[in-house]
Amino acid sequence: MSSETTLPGLVPTARQVSAVVVEQEKLATNTYRLRLKCPELAQQIRPGQFFMVKEPGTNDPLLGRPFALFDTYEEDGLSVGIDFGYVSIGKLTNLMTHWSAGDPVQVWGPLGNGFPEPGDGHLMMVAGGIGQTPFLAVARESLGLKSYGNPPRELTGRPSKLTLAYGVRSKDYLAGIEQFTMEGLDLQIATDDGSFGHHGFVPELLQNAIHSDTPPDKVYCCGPEPMMEAVQKICLQEKVACWLSLESPMACGFGACFSCVVPVRQADGSWDYKRSCVEGPVFPAETLIFED
Numbered sequence: 001m002s003s004e005t006t007l008p009g010l011v012p013t014a015r016q017v018s019a020v021v022v023e024q025e026k027l028a029t030n031t032y033r034l035r036l037k038c039p040e041l042a043q044q045i046r047p048g049q050f051f052m053v054k055e056p057g058t059n060d061p062l063l064g065r066p067f068a069l070f071d072t073y074e075e076d077g078l079s080v081g082i083d084f085g086y087v088s089i090g091k092l093t094n095l096m097t098h099w100s101a102g103d104p105v106q107v108w109g110p111l112g113n114g115f116p117e118p119g120d121g122h123l124m125m126v127a128g129g130i131g132q133t134p135f136l137a138v139a140r141e142s143l144g145l146k147s148y149g150n151p152p153r154e155l156t157g158r159p160s161k162l163t164l165a166y167g168v169r170s171k172d173y174l175a176g177i178e179q180f181t182m183e184g185l186d187l188q189i190a191t192d193d194g195s196f197g198h199h200g201f202v203p204e205l206l207q208n209a210i211h212s213d214t215p216p217d218k219v220y221c222c223g224p225e226p227m228m229e230a231v232q233k234i235c236l237q238e239k240v241a242c243w244l245s246l247e248s249p250m251a252c253g254f255g256a257c258f259s260c261v262v263p264v265r266q267a268d269g270s271w272d273y274k275r276s277c278v279e280g281p282v283f284p285a286e287t288l289i290f291e292d
C-alpha cells in the first residue's frame with residue numbers, strides 16, 4: 001500500500017509517495033532496471049518526465065536523485081508502477097543495487113515538462129549511455145502501442161518514420177535492446193570501440209541520417225553533455241528541429257532549491273538561468289548554452 005502527500009505548490013500535479021520495489025534486473029555492465037509499484041505516479045507520468053528517488057529512513061545519502069521514466073507497467077489494464085534504468089556510480093545508486101522485492105522507496109513526481117508531441121514526420125531519437133532511458137516510452141507512445149498520462153495524451157500525429165540511434169562505449173554497456181526491438185522502430189547502434197554496430201560515436205549516425213533519403217524532421221536527444229553538444233551543433237547547422245533532455249544534478253526536483261539551473265537563451269538574445277527540473281529537463285536545442 002502506498003501513502004501519498006502533496007509537494008509545495010510549485011508543481012501541483014506532483015506527489016510524494018511511498019513506493020515498493022517489485023523487481024530488479026541487471027541489464028548490462030553496472031546498469032540496472034528497477035520496477036517500483038506506485039500507481040499514483042504511474043497513472044500521471046508522460047514520456048520524458050522524471051521523478052525523484054530516495055532511500056527512506058536515512059540521511060545518508062541526504063538527497064534523492066532524479067530518474068527518467070523508462071516505462072510504466074500494468075495490472076488488469078491499469079498502470080500501477082514504473083520501470084527506470086540506472087547506472088551504479090554514486091552512493092545512492094550503489095545502495096540501490098541491493099534493493100529487492102518488497103523494499104520501501106520514497107518517490108516524488110511526476111516532474112519536468114517531458115518531450116513535445118512527436119508530430120508526423122521522421123522522428124530520430126539520439127541516445128548516449130543511460131540516456132536511452134526516456135526513449136522507450138516515447139517510442140511506444142509514437143507507435144500507438146501505449147498511452148501515458150491522466151487523461152491519456154491523444155497524439156495529434158504519428159511519425160512516418162521512427163529511429164533510435166543509441167551509442168555506448170562497448171557492447172557490454174548496451175541496455176534494453178530487447179525492449180527497443182519492436183516493429184516500426186529502426187534501431188541503430190554505435191559503439192566507441194566497434195564491438196557492436198557502427199564503429200564510432202552516435203552523432204555520426206545522426207549525420208548519416210541527415211544525408212540519407214529519409215532525413216529526420218525532428219530530433220530528441222539525451223546523453224552525456226559532450227554528445228548532446230555535438231548533436232546540438234549538427235542540428236543547428238543542418239536546420240533540424242531538436243530537443244535536448246538534460247541530466248542535470250538535482251536536489252529537490254520541484255523548483256525550490258535552484259541546484260539544477262542552466263543558462264538558457266531568451267527570445268531577445270539575452271540569456272537567463274532556468275531550472276532544469278521545472279522549465280526542463282527538455283529544452284529546444286537552440287536555447288541551450290553549454291559552458292566549457
Ligand code: FES
Pocket residue numbers: 249250251252253254255256257258259260261275276277278
Ligand atoms: Fe531544486 Fe531544480 S532541483 S530547483
